[in-house]
Amino acid sequence: MLFGCSNNQKECIDNQINPNGDSELAIVMRNLFDNSFEIKNLIIDADTLKSNKLPSELIQKFNDNLNLLHTAKPTDKNLRDDGVYQAFANAYINTSEKFTNNISQNNFNAMVNNCIQCHEKFCLGTIQKINKLYIRK
Template sequence: MKYTIITSVFVFSAFLLACVDEREKASSNDSAKCAPDEVNPNGTAELAVIMRGLADHSEAMKTAIQKGEALPLQPEILERLKTADRTDKNIDVQVYNSHADAYLAQMSQLYGAAQEERPKYFNATIDACISCHENFCHGPIKRIRKLYLSVN
């Protein structure tokens, strides 16, 4: 009897440990896809650097739109969106590229839009950031949402 209890406790603990291990694996996989700087200070993929540039550029566009000023020039990094080295080499390239094309198309629409239409098209570029991130990299979504302009 005593041994049965000890054995059950042992089996149960092993089961618990296995679950915790799975959870840790899952979360470390998630963050690997988004290249957190503190984990990977020297080996940041080019795409992560491009993304920081896009986030800055979006901030600059937002400010320009709010002030009614000319949009900043489209950054050259846009050309590397599809070809830059990624942290996660195993993503579905076809799905990634279609999201990248959708984002680039929104950017062209925004740059071609009349001044009063800019807030709407700007928010559509942010929608495009988020739809790609929903597939590939959840971490920054909360931060990206803050870029939305309020449109009345």
């Protein structure tokens, strides 16, 4: 492995990714975080949940960012060499589609869980920030 770091969550949290980097993928990730945060705030609201609908522009932006997970240039040029990243990305895309097809707090949390699983695998840090997306019930 390129990363000599165990799957220990603490280590992962403390591990900064790219303090001064703004790769295409980093920007996609930040956008995904923002989209997800906006979605979270909407689905905390019972009426939104009941209608099972989110603003279409928001879903469009979110899906556009999802589509970039496989192509945006990462900081680590070798990120996509062994297929591990792609497998985690597909798992995440899968739960995201489940969520957009059926808007529920549980499906949202399942999606956040997939963000974190990939971050744990790659010891990418920012897990504490992603944890804030969870809807606590």
